[in-house]
Amino acid sequence: MDVLVIGSGGREHSLAWKLKQSPRIGKLYIAPGNGGTRLVGENVLIDAMDFEGLAKFAKEKNIAFTVVGPDNPLGEGIVDFFKQRGLRVWxxxxxxxxxxxxxxxxxxxxxxxxxxxxEFEVFSNHDDALSYVRERGAPIVIKASGLSLGKGVYVCSTLAEAEAALNEIMVERVFKDAGDEVVIEEYLDGQEISIHALSDGKDFVLFPPSQDHKQIGENDTGKNTGGMGAIVPVPWVGAEALKDIETRVVRPTLRALAEHGAPFVGILYPGLKMSSQGHKVLEFNARFGDPECQVYTRLLKTDLLDALEASADGKLGSAKIEWNSGFAVNIVLASGGYPDAYKKGFPITGIEEAEKVPGVVVFHSGTSNQGESLITAGGRVLGVSAVGDTLKEALARAYEAVELIHFEGKYFRRDIGRKALAMPMR
Ligand SMILES: Nc1ncnc2c1ncn2[C@@H]1O[C@H](COP(=O)(O)OP(=O)(O)O)[C@@H](O)[C@H]1O
Ligand SMILES: [Mg+2]
Structure with missing residues (x-):
């Protein structure tokens, strides 16, 4: 069957890479894709937000199944748009x-x-928000409610920072109407983990827990990014904690959405803080995390096409999702300067050599082709993934491969997985 993947990041490269391994796959298209997705399928130059163009393409090419990767088209209703036109979509x-x-x-x-x-309150008036922040004091967390490219959250350690954040969101309106409502919430300590549940609207399957490394600097310092590296599973998260997350977070949330007339089909991805007061949800995402997706696709044993179709068709109750043993990790190679301004267009070399390291696969995030050569085209450029029997082995393989890849300004964190290794194992 012919399949269309929508998106252009490392997430979509890894989804396409895994879908390609299905014995049932026919032609595989990625719109718009990147320099890596063209190695596993055919890139189609249609933007992920061009719903008309995408639906027209899916009709013309008789696409049997469309897989949507990123949050923006989902948030704008691409699934509704496809369904209204009789197109099968996940x-x-x-x-x-x-x-x-x-x-x-x-x-x-x-x-x-x-x-x-x-704990939280929601505000749409600047004066009210300001009084609340002054009453609560720092540390405090301020969030623009709407989609804001991962830049709408301010973790404030002083009152002055909090007041400046409110000013940016509510007075200067840097996120436009994504900042119409502001969530102000209590600061939580502890490590963050990513939970992914594949849901069909009634039943769901919990994936093993994963962990991203959000900040640009080692030891979790500096600005937040889209994610600098991930591991799966997180060895210190035990079966008991996972069961508790399933019964107190995933199940009631999916039930509440269904009760609101919006049964959730797809990946529900809560980000959690494992704080000293127990685990608490930071936010929900309605799609795979990236880089998390890049490690899930490496560890998944089940045919991804089977899994996603079972989700789309309401058949997860009888589906079996299986995982390989061991660990999968990835290290993101970014352009120097990211997440602030960075340059593009530098030639990339060494990917072939890197993929000769046992267990290694390199996914592309921000790359494109210029004639014969592959060049950098984004802040996050590549995700170097590796599997291994132990977390240590997977990390050693990924870091060995990382050293073989070259482009001007290459930046990566050297401590991916380190804080997981330092935890007592469960
Ligand atoms: N209540 C909180 N306490 C401490 N840190 C937080 C809190 N809420 C968010 N953060 C930090 O900010 C990051 C981004 O917040 P999140 O709600 O996940 O928004 P988004 O991913 O949309 O930017 C989180 O990954 C976490 O590191
Ligand atoms: Mg988040």
Whole structure:
């Protein structure tokens, strides 16, 4: 069967790479794709937000199944758009993706369903928000409610920072209407983990827990990024904690969405803080995390096409999702300067050599082709993934491969997985 993947990041390269391994796959298209996706399928130059263009392409090419990767088209209702035109598609409808598109909605839903999360209030008036912040004091966390390219969250350690954040969001309106509502919440300590649940609207399957490394600097310092590297599974998260997350977070959230008339089909990805007061949800995403997706696809044993179709068709209740043993990790290679301004267009070499290291696969995030050569075209450029029997082995392989890849300004964190290795194992 012919399949279309929508998106252009490392997530979509890894989805396409894994789908390609299905014995049932026919032609595989990626729109718009990147320098790596063209190695596993055919790139189609249609933007992920061009719903008309994408649906027209899917009709013309008789695409049997479309897989949507990124949050923006999901938030704008691409799944509804495809379904209205009789096209088979995987992902949440707009009303269900709202759990990511509006942090205020997600927080209210959690309050209603009794899901553990940081204490909070929602504001749409600057003066009210300011008084609340002054009353609560620092540390405090301020979030633009809408989609803001991962830049709408301010973790403030002083009152002055908090006041400046409110000013940027509510007075200067740097996120435009994504900042119409602001969530102000209690600061939580502890390590963050990523939970992914594949849902069909009624049943769901919990994936092993993973962990991203959000900040640009080693030891989790500096600005937040899209993610600098991931590991799966997280060895210190035990079966008991996972069961608790399943029963107190995933199940009640999916039930609440269904009760709101928005049953969730796709990947529900809560980000959690394993804080000293127990685990609490930071936010919900309505799609795979990136880089998390790049490690899940490496560890998944089940045919991804089977899994996603079971989700889309409401058949997860009888589906079996299996994982290989061991660990998968990835190290993101970024352009120097990221997440602030960076340059593009530098030639990339060494990927072939890197992939000769046992267990290594390199996924592309921000790359494109210029004639014969591959060049950098984004802040996050490549995701170097590796599998291994132990977390240590997977990390050693990935870091060996990282050294073989070259481009001007290459930056990566040398401590991916280090804090997981330092934890007592469960
Ligand atoms: N209540 C909180 N306490 C401490 N840190 C937080 C809190 N909320 C968010 N953060 C930090 O900010 C990051 C981004 O917040 P999140 O809600 O995940 O928004 P987004 O991913 O949309 O930017 C989190 O990964 C976490 O590191
Ligand atoms: Mg997040």
């Amino acid at each position: 992902g949440p409808v707009k009303a269900a993706a709202h759990i990511e598109g509006s942090k205020a909605f997600a927080k209210r839903l959690m309050r209603e369903a009794g899901v553990p999360t940081a």
